[in-house]
Amino acid sequence: MKIIIVGATGTMGKHLSNAFEKDHEIIRVSSSGGDIQADITSLESIENLFEQVGAFDALISTAGPSYVGPWKHMTDKEFRKGIEGKLMGQVNLVLIGQRYIEPKGSFTLISGALASDPQLNFANAAAANGAIEAFVRAAAIELEDGVRINAVSPTVIEDSPQYFPYFPGEIPVSMKQLEYGFRKSVFGANTGQVIIPY
Amino acid sequence: MKIIIVGATGTMGKHLSNAFEKDHEIIRVSSSGGDIQADITSLESIENLFEQVGAFDALISTAGPSYVGPWKHMTDKEFRKGIEGKLMGQVNLVLIGQRYIEPKGSFTLISGALASDPQLNFANAAAANGAIEAFVRAAAIELEDGVRINAVSPTVIEDSPQYFPYFPGEIPVSMKQLEYGFRKSVFGANTGQVIIPY
Numbered sequence: 001m002k003i004i005i006v007g008a009t010g011t012m013g014k015h016l017s018n019a020f021e022k023d024h025e026i027i028r029v030s031s032s033g034g035d036i037q038a039d040i041t042s043l044e045s046i047e048n049l050f051e052q053v054g055a056f057d058a059l060i061s062t063a064g065p066s067y068v069g070p071w072k073h074m075t076d077k078e079f080r081k082g083i084e085g086k087l088m089g090q091v092n093l094v095l096i097g098q099r100y101i102e103p104k105g106s107f108t109l110i111s112g113a114l115a116s117d118p119q120l121n122f123a124n125a126a127a128a129n130g131a132i133e134a135f136v137r138a139a140a141i142e143l144e145d146g147v148r149i150n151a152v153s154p155t156v157i158e159d160s161p162q163y164f165p166y167f168p169g170e171i172p173v174s175m176k177q178l179e180y181g182f183r184k185s186v187f188g189a190n191t192g193q194v195i196i197p198y
Numbered sequence: 199m200k201i202i203i204v205g206a207t208g209t210m211g212k213h214l215s216n217a218f219e220k221d222h223e224i225i226r227v228s229s230s231g232g233d234i235q236a237d238i239t240s241l242e243s244i245e246n247l248f249e250q251v252g253a254f255d256a257l258i259s260t261a262g263p264s265y266v267g268p269w270k271h272m273t274d275k276e277f278r279k280g281i282e283g284k285l286m287g288q289v290n291l292v293l294i295g296q297r298y299i300e301p302k303g304s305f306t307l308i309s310g311a312l313a314s315d316p317q318l319n320f321a322n323a324a325a326a327n328g329a330i331e332a333f334v335r336a337a338a339i340e341l342e343d344g345v346r347i348n349a350v351s352p353t354v355i356e357d358s359p360q361y362f363p364y365f366p367g368e369i370p371v372s373m374k375q376l377e378y379g380f381r382k383s384v385f386g387a388n389t390g391q392v393i394i395p396y
Contacts, residue, residue, distance in 0.1 A: 043274055071340035076241055076290050083281060091325070092274055115332045118390075123336035127289070130332025131325040134313045138321035142269035192316075 002027065002056045003186065004049075006040065006093060007063035009033045011159045012110070015175045016060060016182055027053055031063075040089030043096070050100040058106045058186045059097055061090050066125040068166075079124050086110075086128035091135060094149065103145035108185040109136060111194060113155040119167055129153070133194045140192025148191035152181040155198065173198050200225070200254045201384065202247075204238065204291060205261035207231045209357045210308070213373045214258060214380055225251055229261075238287030241294070248298040256304045256384045257295055259288050264323040266364070277322050284308075284326035289333060292347065301343035306383040307334060309392060311353035317365055327351070331392045338390025346389035350379040353396065371396050 001024045007013040008028030017026050028034035029049060038049040040063055066082030067074065090109045097107065114122045115129035136151045143149060156167040158174045181197030184190070199222045205211040206226035215224050226232035227247060236247040238261055264280030265272065288307045295305065312320050313327035334349045341347060354365040356372045379395030382388070 071337075075293060076286065079286070079289060079293070083286065087325070087329070088274065088277070088281065091277060095273060095277070114336065115328070116335070118332070118336035118339055120339060123333060123340060126336035127285070127329040127333040130313070131285070131329035134316075134328025135321060135325040137314070138312065138316035138324035139269075141316055141318060142321060 001025070001058060001186075002053075004029055004053055004056050004059045006030075006038070006059065006061040007110075008035075010062055011157065012062040012175075012178060013060075015159070016062065016179060019179050020186075027056070040093060041084045043092060046092050046096050050097055053100070055100060055102050056097075056105065057102050058108070059093060059101070060108045060182055060186065061093055062110050063089060064110050064112075064125070064128065065089075066122075066128050068121055068125065070121060071123060074123065079127075082124040082128040086125065087131045090132055094135075094139060098143060098147065101147055104147065106148040106150070106186055106191075107139075108182055109149070109151045111136075111151040111153040113153055113170070113196075115153065117155070119170075121166060136194065137192045143191075148185075148189070150185040150190060150193045150195055152178070152185060152195045152197060154178050154181065154196075171198070199223070199256060199384075200251075202227055202251055202254050202257045204228075204236070204257065204259040205308075206233075208260055209355065210260040210376060211258075213357070214260065214377060217377050218384075225254070238291060239282045241290060244290050244294050248295055251298070253298060253300050254303065255300050256306070257291060257299070258306045258380060258384065259291055260308050261287060262308050262310075262323070262326065263287075264320075264326050266319055266323065268319060269321060272321065277325075280322040280326040284323065285329050288330055292333075292337060296341060296345065299345055302345065304346040304348070304384055304389075305337075306380055307347070307349045309334075309349040309351040311351055311368070311394075313351065315353070317368075319364060334392065335390045341389075346383075346387070348383040348388060348391045348393055350376070350383060350393045350395060352376050352379065352394075369396070 065085030263283030
């Protein structure tokens with residue numbers, strides 16, 4: 001399978017690239033580094049990405065910039081970070097990528113437990129996650145040629161201990177659990193699902 | 199109670215304005231018409247709105263422009279309609295309005311069943327709704343001075359029969375049910391809730 005991993009140099013993307021490269025052709029995409037550089041907040045950059053890759057079987061996105069910080073400093077400007085990044089960046093990967101994906105291919109986006117289970121400082125990520133989860137359900141009934149779409153929705157992840165203090169009471173998701181969530185989406189048959197890997 | 203109703207000249211806003219004006223001071227806000235004209239996609243217009251109204255007890259938003267139409271015509275451009283309108287418009291009403299609201303005041307935003315229960319042609323509204331529902335949960339744990347926030351999430355509404363063909367199998371929400379959903383948010387004590395008025 002030819003699998004595009006967007007956010008391939010991040011904590012999740014690195015793990016997934018390594019896990020899947022034994023059996024599949026992996027195209028590592030990142031804002032800097034990887035096989036192809038792409039900025040998912042730019043439509044032109046996303047078009048260039050798909051032009052370079054051509055037809056593919058699966059796209060995994062682990063790319064989700066959003067504003068993390070005190071509510072009292074949050075204005076429209078800060079909120080745009082998650083809207084342009086985690087939300088529209090991923091939506092545009094699907095809206096544009098659907099023209100290049102093989103029949104029965106799949107999109108797997110990254111959401112997060114904050115959509116239903118908020119923590120202080122993360123209202124922007126929460127909103128982006130909620131949008132992605134609803135988008136995935138809606139897009140699943142629109143995509144043609146058997147193309148599937150799901151989201152994986154972890155809580156704080158094992159290999160990002162710098163975030164642990166922001167998630168009191170959350171048991172971190174192990175990298176293996178996370179990987180299995182993505183495996184279910186990419187290699188399973190489900191669509192329109194929010195996969196909770198714990 | 200001094201209640202701002204944004205979208206006051208629309209189907210929902212008109213009903214709510216009429217229902218609540220017997221016992222409360224209603225400020226009707228609309229893009230054209232009403233007591234005050236405001237464009238919720240403009241930060242300046244939202245600031246002007248609150249400057250004119252001053253302190254208030256409750257804000258109800260029924261304003262949710264989004265793109266309705268075939269998936270195959272949906273690009274970034276169409277998707278922005280719901281992002282700027284139903285999502286960021288409502289988010290900014292809260293981010294700015296929190297500086298003007300009275301202690302123990304409330305924000306009630308409009309979401310919709312499409313967040314969890316999609317229909318063809320509505321992926322944009324679905325995403326905006328999902329974002330609003332997650333935002334409400336996240337903002338509820340951030341807002342200070344006892345200020346509350348909820349969303350009301352109807353399916354297609356009784357007085358908008360032009361939408362019935364797009365919602366096969368959905369029993370329309372009556373205007374009274376819708377009104378009661380908003381009553382629960384404005385006059386109740388709950389916060390961070392998605393109120394399903396049916």
